[in-house]
Amino acid sequence: MTESSAIHDDDLAPGSTPRLVVRTTELGREVDLLATLPPTEATAWVRRGEGLVGHGEAVRLDVAGPDRFATAVRWWSRLSASAAVRDEIGEPGTGLVAFGSFAFADEPGHSTLIVPRIVLGRRGDRTWLTTIAVEPALPVVPSIASFPTSSQVGRPEGVVFADGALTGAQWAAAVADAVRRIGAGELDKVVLARDLLAIAEKPIDFRWPLTRIAQDYPACWTYAVQGLIGATPEMLVRLENGLVTSRVLAGTIRRSNDDAHDLALAASLARSSKDLEEHEYAVRSVADALAPHCSSVNVPESPFVLHLPNVMHLATDLAGVLADDSTALELAAALHPSAAVCGTPTPVALELIAELEHMDRGRYAGPVGWVDAAGNGEWGIALRCAQIDPEDSRRLRLFAGCGIVADSVPEAELAEAQAKLVPVRDALGT
Template sequence: MTPLTAAVPVFAVRLAAVTTVPVSAPLVVRTMEIDAPGPLLDLLPENAPMAWTRRGEGIVGWGEAARFDTVGPHRFATADRWWRRMVGTAVVRDEVGLPGTGPVAFGSFAFDDMPGASTLVLPETVVGHRGGRWWVTTVSVSGNLPGLPDVLADAAPRRPEAVTFADGSHDGTEWERIVAEAVSRINAGDLEKVVLARDMIAESAARIDQRWPIQRLAERYPRCWTFSVDGLLGATPELLVRRERGLVTSRVLAGTIRRSGDDAHDLALAASLARSSKDLEEHEYAVRSVANALDPFCSSMNVPEAPFVLHLPNVMHLATDLAGVASDGSSALGLASALHPSAAVGGTPTSAARELIREIEDLDRGRYAGPVGWIDGDGDGEWGIALRCAALDRADDSRMRLFAGCGIVAGSDPEAELAESVAKLVPMRDALSG
């Protein structure tokens, strides 16, 4: 086993200039097993950190060996083709052989066809931890076998300074009117469900060090997948799809209730959530949409008959875990494309819900509620839904847009939906506040 930390006491990195590499470049990729260098998120540099972690395991990365930016309705297919060409021509020495070793790209995709940019990034360095094993992957663009990365300790993450919060595209009253309009359309028979988003603006007195909220989210929401890709960061409770050696899994969340802070009362709230006809109806729509989307790609599938209640620090959700056996060569990214947008983030029927969102939401979601995650050279990977997240302002790195969304059905009450959106904004607000 290679001791990554043998030469220096702290594992971190000072980034060199970023290089964007054309598809024809002679990429050489090497993965080696290493001794534990410390918590994954402690390894991240301040500049453009990339992460996908849960309960201390996962992968982190930095530097850009190559990237692919795309827009439009074919963004998933073009990115998938680019990735297949990249790994198809790369020279790979993988001494570990786990999902997430060898070449790995981090990605995040826009919710809608237009506007919004989507991207895949192949880092220069990736460090991973899974099942007690640690590894480092390095990518060379010169055609030579890469060695261990140069390391130099970065300063500790800086707490955001004097953060203030303000309404984004709409204030609470305006958003309640939008919800009421959606309920009216549903009652008129135009559709069964639509998911509406809210945004909020956070401003700091200085540049926001993304590592601070990333680490706070991971500490406070260990059951979620903490992510950071190209300025989009958050902690999502919803795994859109995982593809791992022929097994396909997905976690569906729909139906939410805010926690009270009292354990006994929360148990009663969980029981009421599990019996709520409104929430069960919303959840059934979401599960059905995922199962129908995955069916063409699986030879068999297990769909539980009833959901369970997922307890998070701020809210509780109705949740269902689906599993299937892959029947074709679709990659994890290809499966994510087939699933997006599920009823959990779009609505039912999908086409009618997307049209209503475009008509009445009056909000550029960007990559909010789009797929975020990673893919490796074998096509395995994990893609979550970018929920409970924030996007760094590309023109002003002291500003971030925070997002939350709520599923609207016939029985939805605008005031209650506003309260639910406030609860869903809590994780990012708290992560930036302290």
């Protein structure tokens, strides 16, 4: 196999684009995708056992700054156009595929697109293997029996948690400040996030929490890209053969341990003026961003309540028909940042986030997902996640955020943020 070729945004002269040799073949057996992941250079996008996982890196783009999406789109277009592809299936996610994760903010920030050497995919009763190499090398077709299994993964040991940039009390005070500014008419909504540190006695094998969170939250999209792991309930955008869909979440209530009480909580969430207002801002921002790219966008009149093991969300599924030649990656760029993770108006909310959070979000709340050479793809919002410290794999940063509007109560928002940290905390085995 060839070594990975890392390309930076200042290395994008037309002649620098590598030529990839790609082959996709169908496998005659089912594969547990997450169980095959290697301990390093692994990428994943899986929901209910279906999706894609990547092994190794054939080529990677590292990019930063306000032009990160445009640079990535340009690079992917060149790479796709020059690749030699033999695809025996021809479905979304087969052939040449890249996994990506983008920084929330323009600066600071690190974003990446990764083309693996090997991609395993599954959809329905079809499973496939894609091998990718940089010319003049030829793809190496591995034996399925050579892949690792989940039984080889060790449980994290001695995990303890500590406050990140702000204590709970400090973050609640920041929420109160945001509510005051909203009341003064400076903005309508802002999403404030907080971080939590997890420190283990020994290096953490990311496959343990990733597998556990996938088992506990099967309705979410489980992902792993360059040390960022999580399971998001929110689909920023999916593009499949011209059909555009998006799932918007905004408005949250914590679940109890009683089913009957949860039904009452769900009904109160559906009637909550505070949560409905927050949700309306998020839906409107997505619909407005999709409109220039679609011939029509269907927006349901009212949201439904999405039930997850730890919380319930107000949710709306939007759908449209693509009217231009945008790829899934370009649509994700057009949608980011939505009001669901930023606020309204966007410029004012971004300034307030930078002022009140006292931390770098990194790739939290940025687009994460995949795109193929035909432009199909799925991009979620990087929520319910943790970032493994690249300098010390014993340490992780967990993130959670809440939408703040005029009626928000700081103590209630803090409780909501703590509930949103539960998936990754539990996945670490504590």
